[in-house]
Amino acid sequence: MRIVVVGGGVMGLATAWQLTRRGERPIVVERFARGHHEGASHGETRNYNNAYGDAHYLDLLTVAREGWDALGEVDGEPLLRRHGLVSHGPGPALGAANRAPLAELADALTARGIPADLLDGAEAARRWPGMRFESTVLYSPDAGVARAAAALRELERRTVAAGGEVRWNTRVAAIAPDADGVDVVTDAGVLRADVVVATVGAWTEKLLGASGDAGPAATGGGVTRGGGLGIQLPRLRVTEETPAHFTPRIDVPWPSFNHFVAPGSQPANVYGMPTPGEGVKVGFHGIGDEVDPDARPHRSVRQRELRAYVREWFPGLDPDSAVPISCTYTTTPDEAFVLDRVGRVVVGAGFSGQGFKFAPGVGATLAELALDPTARADPAFRLR
Helix, strand or coil: CCEEEECCCHHHHHHHHHHHHCCCCCEEECCCCCCCCCCCCCCCEEEECCCCCCHHHHHHHHHHHHHHHHHCEECCEECEECCCEEEECCCCCCCCCCCCCHHHHHHHHHHCCCCCEEECHHHHHHHCCCCCCCCCEEEECCCEEEEHHHHHHHHHHHHHHCCCEEECCCCEEEEEECCCCEEEEECCEEEEECEEEECCHHHHHHHHCCCCCCCCCCCCCCECCCCCCCCCCCCCEEEEECCEEECECCCCCCCEEEECCCCCCCCCCEEEEEECCCEEEEEECCCCEECCHHHCCCCCCCHHHHHHHHHHHCCCECHHHCEECCEEEEECCCCCCEEEEECCEEEEECCCCCCHHHHHHHHHHHHHHHHCCCCCCCHHHCCC
16 A cells, blocks of 8 residues: 655654554655754654543553654663653643543543652642642653654654655645545655545645635645645644743752643643753743744744743743744644544644644554544544
């Protein structure tokens, strides 16, 4: 079977790798160059956050963890740095469907054999003196960060070593299915495939949606102009998010973290993690300006509010040392992923700022959908 994966971010590369594990030799095509900063997969670290109470996310995390473990060490270090995750605060958890109190999250993790402890705020402050806590803290030592840039390199390396191919700087103009296969129209010619997996992030609506309204300037994520396949996608809100790295003032351990803030006290929930050599990353979740990915301003927003938050909640960080960074979120109305198949086209989209840690699991799911037209993802992830 010939499978073409359109989009070479973490989801596309993870899908390609999972396909090679099943004996396939996929071709990945990506509009941008290796290591580009136009999408959502670049940077050194991503939060490996396991604080989920929903069974479908925990199931997917289990599959993802098998994949992370199978990838093993890169440059003498595992791709997951499990320095622990602390979650605290009275507000709803990250993810619109994931609103369980911390005690319920702890029970859900423990039931899966994932270590999780509830600490009082004073104990948490003693363990992590660079942070401030007001109430109960959920701590899981089996979380931390994924080494994002290293993961992308390793996924590509393994795909190519197994006979697959990754074509950078290759624009896709359209995906055109027919009764016998799919034409993937690129600026270098037409690739004929049996199945196409589309993991194009912020460009999903432009390439696959009902309108096909890509316009003449659409050039991102593997897309140059709209295909307009007519797939009925959920509303996909594309935003530019600008967290920042802050310099530590004291030499103390840093966990990854979620702060589920009291509604109205901050612009949004807060997440973050240590990034060696860059500082501690802190960001508001999902409040960036809505943008066209082909006219993205790369403009920092909410930086004054972010510095004020750090000043209040992170005594171990210098609030005036912020170095903003930029990425995109592509968010569905309920923040649930889209993992589904329509005819000969498999769709992976809408990862809502929380997808990277799930990438090996998403790749496994999309690979199964590509190989078996009768396969189905969990109902929570299907097109509706």
